[in-house]
Amino acid sequence: MKEKELRRSLAVLPIGTVMKLTDLTARQIRYYEAQQLIQPERNEGNRRMYSLNDIDRLLEIRDYLAEGVNIAGIKAIYEQQASAAQAKEENLEHPLTDDDVRRIMQDEFLRQGRLGQTRPGIQQRPL
Amino acid sequence: MKEKELRRSLAVLPIGTVMKLTDLTARQIRYYEAQQLIQPERNEGNRRMYSLNDIDRLLEIRDYLAEGVNIAGIKAIYEQQASAAQAKEENLEHPLTDDDVRRIMQDEFLRQGRLGQTRPGIQQRPL
DNA sequence: CGATTGATGTCATATTTTCTAACATTTGTT
DNA sequence: AACAAATGTTAGAAAATATGACATCAATCG
Numbered sequence: 661m662k663e664k665e666l667r668r669s670l671a672v673l674p675i676g677t678v679m680k681l682t683d684l685t686a687r688q689i690r691y692y693e694a695q696q697l698i699q700p701e702r703n704e705g706n707r708r709m710y711s712l713n714d715i716d717r718l719l720e721i722r723d724y725l726a727e728g729v730n731i732a733g734i735k736a737i738y739e740q741q742a743s744a745a746q747a748k749e750e751n752l753e754h755p756l757t758d759d760d761v762r763r764i765m766q767d768e769f770l771r772q773g774r775l776g777q778t779r780p781g782i783q784q785r786p787l
Numbered sequence: 788m789k790e791k792e793l794r795r796s797l798a799v800l801p802i803g804t805v806m807k808l809t810d811l812t813a814r815q816i817r818y819y820e821a822q823q824l825i826q827p828e829r830n831e832g833n834r835r836m837y838s839l840n841d842i843d844r845l846l847e848i849r850d851y852l853a854e855g856v857n858i859a860g861i862k863a864i865y866e867q868q869a870s871a872a873q874a875k876e877e878n879l880e881h882p883l884t885d886d887d888v889r890r891i892m893q894d895e896f897l898r899q900g901r902l903g904q905t906r907p908g909i910q911q912r913p914l
Numbered sequence: 915c916g917a918t919t920g921a922t923g924t925c926a927t928a929t930t931t932t933c934t935a936a937c938a939t940t941t942g943t944t
Numbered sequence: 945a946a947c948a949a950a951t952g953t954t955a956g957a958a959a960a961t962a963t964g965a966c967a968t969c970a971a972t973c974g
Contacts, residue, residue, distance in 0.1 A: 672804045832959045
């Protein structure tokens with residue numbers, strides 16, 4: 661199913677379309693990019709171009725924010741996912757020892773602990 | 788599978804993207820529309836917006852033209868498909884009599900006869 | 915409370931994209 | 945040669961997007 665992955669990651673949507681599909685403003689979408697939550701491509705004319713995967717991620721971001729997770733938290737989640745994916749790959753070559761697992765679990769808990777801090781005000785989306 | 792149909796018919800692509808995906812020029816895409824081969828939607832600002840189904844159809848058109856079928860022929864094919872689809876629907880209510888079938892077959896043959904006429908010069912796509 | 919900060923709104927200006935319409939070109943067909 | 949089909953090209957106007965600055969608003973902290 662490589663075909664489908666490719667299609668979903670094809671950057672073909674301009675920001676105007678993304679606004680409608682996600683119900684986000686251009687300002688929000690560009691801000692999330694500035695915060696490294698998404699990395700849209702650019703066309704020859706420097707216009708941002710988004711893929712279906714980007715749409716999914718933006719919808720996720722929207723939901724996390726609505727739940728009260730701040731942007732730093734969302735970023736942490738994605739970084740965690742990325743390293744988890746990497747670990748999975750590496751695991752195909754050298755399976756983990758129990759000792760490794762213990763250390764990883766500990767890291768996870770530490771990360772979780774740091775997350776809930778709603779220090780930077782939860783703000784509800786206006787209607 | 789209504790979900791997928793909906794997604795595929797969502798008009799979200801601007802003409803610039805369509806150009807890249809189909810390897811057609813804006814001129815060609817607009818011309819096929821003028822010839823009624825496609826009916827893209829328009830956004831609030833009067834920009835043409837295309838769906839994935841539109842992309843498929845444009846690729847088909849591109850292939851038919853490369854094969855030597857002229858636009859009138861392609862249009863005839865689509866009209867035939869449309870009436871076939873309609874017939875199928877109607878058939879769910881009143882199945883056809885043998886007499887109906889005979890008449891339909893005759894129509895088909897007449898249409899086929901008229902089609903091959905490559906009267907309006909076959910033109911090969913430039914590299 | 916007053917200051918600070920995170921997330922978003924708004925505005926101005928520049929650049930890119932698309933639209934329409936007209937005229938030009940190319941290549942078969944008659 | 946004349947014509948028609950398909951496409952190219954160009955000009956001018958309108959829409960969409962980029963960037964950067966300043967404004968706002970709510971939550972948090974000293």
